[in-house]
């Protein structure tokens with residue numbers, strides 16, 4: 063569960079059957095994280111947060127909350143843009159080159175621009191909305207080619223190259239950008 067807090071930004075709430083009290087920690091990404099007993103409702107979690115606000119502010123090495131809030135807002139906007147664009151772009155290329163995938167999902171975490179699973183689900187990183195269109199298209203064509211080749215074999219690259227003849231340049235250019243939002 064995620065709580066939106068005006069001061070701390072997104073607060074991660076972890077429900078844990080083994081926890082009897084509430085514990086506040088800092089997540090890997092510098093966000094506030096709460097561990098609460100399994101059946102804690104959101105309203106109660108918010109109340110705990112309110113009661114401990116002062117203490118959290120003083121004791122926890124949170125990343126600058128205003129920077130955190132700005133990042134959260136940016137992520138939200140990127141996700142919105144991605145949702146309005148990537149599924150259609152993927153569909154466009156799939157139709158154009160005769161691919162069929164099962165599902166498309168948006169991702170945001172981690173170091174990958176995209177992935178293609180053996181169950182034919184294609185994931186595209188919302189960070190793609192921040193790179194030039196040719197590079198975005200390269201990633202989409204790359205993942206589509208994985209529907210036929212689940213590896214990076216010469217046959218795979220030949221297929222990518224048949225749709226994007228400049229894929230080598232696009233691939234190396236993409237390394238100048240980071241998929242982390």
Ligand SMILES: [Zn+2]
Nearest residue numbers: 204208213214
């Ligand atoms: Zn690949």
